[in-house]
Amino acid sequence: MSEILRYDNISIQYGYNTAVEDITFSIKEGEILGIVGESGSGKSTIIKAAMGLLGPGANVSSGDILYKDKSLLNLSKKEQLKINGPLLGMIFQFAGSSFCPVRKVGAQLYEAMRAHADVTKEEFVTKVNELLDKLGFTDNERILESYPSELSGGMQQRVGVVAAMLLNPKILLADEPTSAMDVTIQRQAVEEMLRVRDTFNTSIIIVTHNIGVVNAMADRILVLKDGRIVEMGDTKQIINDPSEEYTKKLMAAVPRIKK
Amino acid sequence: MEQILEVDKLNCIFNKGKKREVTALKSVSFSLGKGECLGIIGESGSGKSTVARIVTRLLSATNGSVMLEGDDLNNISKKELYKKIQMVFQTPVESFNPRLRIGVSVAESLKNAGYSTSETKERVANLLEECGLTSDYANRFPHELSGGECQRAAIARALAISPDILICDEATSSLDVTVQKEIIALLDNIRKAKGEDISIIFISHDIALVQAFCDRVIVMNKGEIVEMGDTDEVIKNPKDEYTKKLIASVL
Amino acid sequence: MMKKIDVKKKMIFFGILVVLLLLFSVFCDYLTPYDPNEQDLSIAKQAPSAEHLFGTDRYGRDMLSRVIVGSKASIFSTLLLVAIITVIGTIIGIICGLSGKVVDVVLMRIADIFLAFPGLVFALAIAGVLGGGLHNAIIALAAVSWPKFARLARSQTLAIKEEPYIEASKLAGTSTIKMVFKHILPNIIGPILVTGVLDIGTMMMELAGLSFLGLGAKPPIAEWGSMMSDNRSMLATQPWIVLTPGIAIFVSVMIFNLFGDTLRDFADPKSSRRK
Numbered sequence: 001m002s003e004i005l006r007y008d009n010i011s012i013q014y015g016y017n018t019a020v021e022d023i024t025f026s027i028k029e030g031e032i033l034g035i036v037g038e039s040g041s042g043k044s045t046i047i048k049a050a051m052g053l054l055g056p057g058a059n060v061s062s063g064d065i066l067y068k069d070k071s072l073l074n075l076s077k078k079e080q081l082k083i084n085g086p087l088l089g090m091i092f093q094f095a096g097s098s099f100c101p102v103r104k105v106g107a108q109l110y111e112a113m114r115a116h117a118d119v120t121k122e123e124f125v126t127k128v129n130e131l132l133d134k135l136g137f138t139d140n141e142r143i144l145e146s147y148p149s150e151l152s153g154g155m156q157q158r159v160g161v162v163a164a165m166l167l168n169p170k171i172l173l174a175d176e177p178t179s180a181m182d183v184t185i186q187r188q189a190v191e192e193m194l195r196v197r198d199t200f201n202t203s204i205i206i207v208t209h210n211i212g213v214v215n216a217m218a219d220r221i222l223v224l225k226d227g228r229i230v231e232m233g234d235t236k237q238i239i240n241d242p243s244e245e246y247t248k249k250l251m252a253a254v255p256r257i258k259k
Numbered sequence: 260m261e262q263i264l265e266v267d268k269l270n271c272i273f274n275k276g277k278k279r280e281v282t283a284l285k286s287v288s289f290s291l292g293k294g295e296c297l298g299i300i301g302e303s304g305s306g307k308s309t310v311a312r313i314v315t316r317l318l319s320a321t322n323g324s325v326m327l328e329g330d331d332l333n334n335i336s337k338k339e340l341y342k343k344i345q346m347v348f349q350t351p352v353e354s355f356n357p358r359l360r361i362g363v364s365v366a367e368s369l370k371n372a373g374y375s376t377s378e379t380k381e382r383v384a385n386l387l388e389e390c391g392l393t394s395d396y397a398n399r400f401p402h403e404l405s406g407g408e409c410q411r412a413a414i415a416r417a418l419a420i421s422p423d424i425l426i427c428d429e430a431t432s433s434l435d436v437t438v439q440k441e442i443i444a445l446l447d448n449i450r451k452a453k454g455e456d457i458s459i460i461f462i463s464h465d466i467a468l469v470q471a472f473c474d475r476v477i478v479m480n481k482g483e484i485v486e487m488g489d490t491d492e493v494i495k496n497p498k499d500e501y502t503k504k505l506i507a508s509v510l
Numbered sequence: 511m512m513k514k515i516d517v518k519k520k521m522i523f524f525g526i527l528v529v530l531l532l533l534f535s536v537f538c539d540y541l542t543p544y545d546p547n548e549q550d551l552s553i554a555k556q557a558p559s560a561e562h563l564f565g566t567d568r569y570g571r572d573m574l575s576r577v578i579v580g581s582k583a584s585i586f587s588t589l590l591l592v593a594i595i596t597v598i599g600t601i602i603g604i605i606c607g608l609s610g611k612v613v614d615v616v617l618m619r620i621a622d623i624f625l626a627f628p629g630l631v632f633a634l635a636i637a638g639v640l641g642g643g644l645h646n647a648i649i650a651l652a653a654v655s656w657p658k659f660a661r662l663a664r665s666q667t668l669a670i671k672e673e674p675y676i677e678a679s680k681l682a683g684t685s686t687i688k689m690v691f692k693h694i695l696p697n698i699i700g701p702i703l704v705t706g707v708l709d710i711g712t713m714m715m716e717l718a719g720l721s722f723l724g725l726g727a728k729p730p731i732a733e734w735g736s737m738m739s740d741n742r743s744m745l746a747t748q749p750w751i752v753l754t755p756g757i758a759i760f761v762s763v764m765i766f767n768l769f770g771d772t773l774r775d776f777a778d779p780k781s782s783r784r785k
Contacts, residue, residue: 038438184302184505216510255471317680341680346677354675367682368681
C-alpha cells in the first residue's frame with residue numbers, strides 16, 4: 001500500500017480566524033480514514049480544501065495538500081476539473097438535495113460523467129450498469145429512470161455514492177454522509193462505502209461526528225478539536241484505549257447500547 | 260405506580276390536499292406513571308413527535324383520548340394544562356425569540372401565571388443556576404449562547420412553573436456528544452431532586468441514549484407502537500421484527 | 511465587513527436627508543419669503559428673478575413660498591396614507607396568518623378583489639364617489655393599497671408561526687394578543703417597514719396624480735400635485751409655474767426611495783454583501 005494523499009502542515013483561515021492549524025496526515029491506497037470532532041472543530045474545512053471548495057473568505061495560509069507529490073492547491077478551473085471527479089470524488093451530507101429534483105437520475109449521472117470524460121450514451125450505460133451491479137443494486141433500470149424524490153433516503157445516498165464512483169476516483173471524500181439519516185439507512189450507507197473500498201480499492205476520508213460510524217468503517221481515526229489534531233491512530237486504539245484527555249472525554253460521552 | 264397520563268387509542272390523520280391522507284398515528288395507547296421516565300424511539304416519520312404535539316395540544320388528534328390525572332385533556336383549559344406539561348424542543352437556539360433576552364423568555368410562563376416582578380427575577384436566577392448557568396445569562400440574547408447553554412436555558416424555562424410532566428422532543432439530538440452527556444446529567448439530577456414530582460417523556464432516535472436514561476420504552480414505526488416495555492428488556496430481547504432490525508442497525 | 515459599514519453610512523446620510531425634509535415641512539410656515547396665499551395681480555406670471563426665485567403664478571402668488579408650504583400637504587398626507595395602509599395591512603395580514611381557515615380565505619379574497627382592479631383607476635372611482643378633497647384622496651388610495659401589506663404580513667406570519675419559540679411561548683401560557691405583540695410583530699416588522707418606506711415615494715406620486723386630476727387637494731391649499739394641475743395650461747408659456755412643484759415632488763420622492771433602498775440593504779445582510 002503506497003501513500004496517495006498527504007496534508008502537509010495545513011493551516012486554513014477564515015478572514016482573521018484560524019479554522020484549522022498545522023494539520024499533517026496522509027492516507028494510503030484503499031485505506032479508510034475517519035476524521036472525528038465536534039462542531040467547530042474544522043473537520044469539514046479540511047476536506048473542502050482538497051476539493052477547492054472552501055468558500056470565499058477562506059484560504060489556505062500555509063502548508064500543502066499533495067496527491068502523489070502533485071499539489072492540489074491553487075489550481076486553475078481546468079486543472080481542478082481533472083482532479084475533482086477522476087481523482088477525488090465527493091459524497092455530500094444531503095445526497096437527495098445534491099440531485100436536481102426535476103430531472104431523472106440517469107440523465108444527471110450521464111451529464112456528470114460527460115463533464116469530465118468524452119463518453120457516448122452507450123458507453124455510459126454499460127459503465128453505469130457495471131458499477132450498479134458491482135455495488136449490489138438489483139433494479140438498475142428503475143433507479144436510472146426515477147426522479148430523485150421517487151427514491152427512498154437510503155437509496156438516494158447509495159446513488160450519491162454511485163455518482164461519486166462513476167469516474168472511478170482514487171479517493172472518496174465524505175462529508176457527514178450519514179448525519180441526516182435514520183439508523184437503519186445509516187447502516188446501508190456505511191455498508192455501501194465499505195463495498196466501494198473492497199471492490200475498487202478506493203481510499204476514503206470520512207468526516208463525521210458519529211463515533212459509531214467511524215468505528216464500523218475506518219482503519220485509522222484522526223481526532224480534531226478547535227482546528228488542531230488531538231490524536232491520531234488505529235481505530236481500535238483510539239476508541240478503546242485513547243491516550244489524550246479530550247479523546248477519553250469524547251469516547252466516554254458516546255452513549256452505547258448494552259446488549 | 261399511580262398513572263399521571265393515559266393515552267388511549269390515539270389516531271391522527273393529516274389531510275394533504277385533495278383526497279390525500281397521511282396517517283400519522285394509528286391507535287396509539289400508553290400510560291405514564293408518576294415519577295417515571297418513558298422513552299419513545301423511532302425513525303423519522305414514525306409519529307413520535309406527533310405524540311408530543313398532541314399531548315401538549317399544539318395539535319389535535321383525529322380521535323382517541325388523552326387523560327391527565329383522570330381529566331380529559333380537552334376539558335382542561337390551556338392555561339391550566341401548561342402549568343402541568345412543559346416541553347423542551349430539538350433546536351435550542353431557535354426555541355428562543357431572537358429579539359428577547361434569555362431571562363425574559365424564561366420568565367414568560369411565570370409572568371403569565373401572575374408572579375410579581377421581583378419574585379420572577381429571583382426565580383429565574385435560581386432556575387438558571389439550577390440548570391448549570393449563572394444568573395447573568397438572563398441578560399444575554401439567544402445567539403450569544405452556545406447550543407448546550409441554550410438548551411440548559413430551555414430546560415430552565417420548562418421547569419419554571421414546576422410542571423408535573425416534562426417532554427423532551429429530541430432535546431439532545433442537535434448537540435455534540437460531550438454536551439449531550441452534560442444535558443443528560445442535568446436531566447438526571449432534576450429527576451433525582453424532584454422524584455415523584457416529575458415524569459418525563461423522552462423522545463429520541465438514539466437508542467443507546469434512551470437505554471441509559473429511561474425506565475420504560477415505546478418503539479414506534481409508521482405511526483404505530485410496535486413494542487413497549489422495560490427498556491433493558493426491550494433492547495436486549497426485542498420481540499418485534501422492526502425493533503430487532505432497528506437495534507441491529509445501531510453501529 | 512467593509513461593505514456593511516458603507517451601507518450603514520449611506521443609510522445615515524439618507525436618513526439625515528429624510529429628517530431634514532420632514533423638519534422642513536414641519537416648519538415650512540416660517541420659511542416662506544412671502545405669504546403664499548397673498549394675491550397681487552400686478553405681478554402675475556413673472557419669470558424667476560432675484561426677488562421671486564421660482565417666479566409667480568397667475569394670481570401673482572410667490573411660487574417659492576407656495577412650493578415650500580405645499581410640502582406640508584404633500585409630505586404629511588403621504589406619510590399619513592402610508593401609515594394607514596401599513597397598520598391596516600399588517601393587522602389584517604397577521605389576523606389571516608394566525609387564524610387560517612375561513613377568516614383567512616374571506617379576507618384574502620377581498621384583498622384579491624382590490625388587487626384585481628388597476629390601482630389608480632379604482633382610486634379615481636372611489637375619489638369620484640366620495641368627492642374631491644385631500645382626505646378623500648387619502649381614503650381612496652388607502653382602499654387600494656392595503657392588500658400589498660396584508661399579503662406581506664400574512665406570509666411573514668405564516669413563516670414564523672411554527673417556529674419553536676412561538677410554540678414555546680404557547681406552552682408558557684401566553685395569550686394570542688400578547689403573543690402577537692411580544693413575539694410575532696417584532697420579528698416580522700422589519701420587511702414591512704422597509705416596504706412601507708419604499709412605498710412613500712410611490713404614494714406621493716399617486717397622491718399628486720389624484721390631485722393633478724382634480725380629485726385631491728382643493729384650492730387654495732398649496733399641494734404640489736394640484737399646483738401642477740391648476741397651471742398645466744401654462745406649461746408652454748410660463749413653465750416655471752408647473753415645473754417647480756414637479757421638481758419638488760421629484761426630489762422628495764427620490765430622497766424617500768433612496769432611503770428605503772439603503773434601509774432594505776441594511777436590514778438584509780445578504781443583499782448588502784452582494785453589492
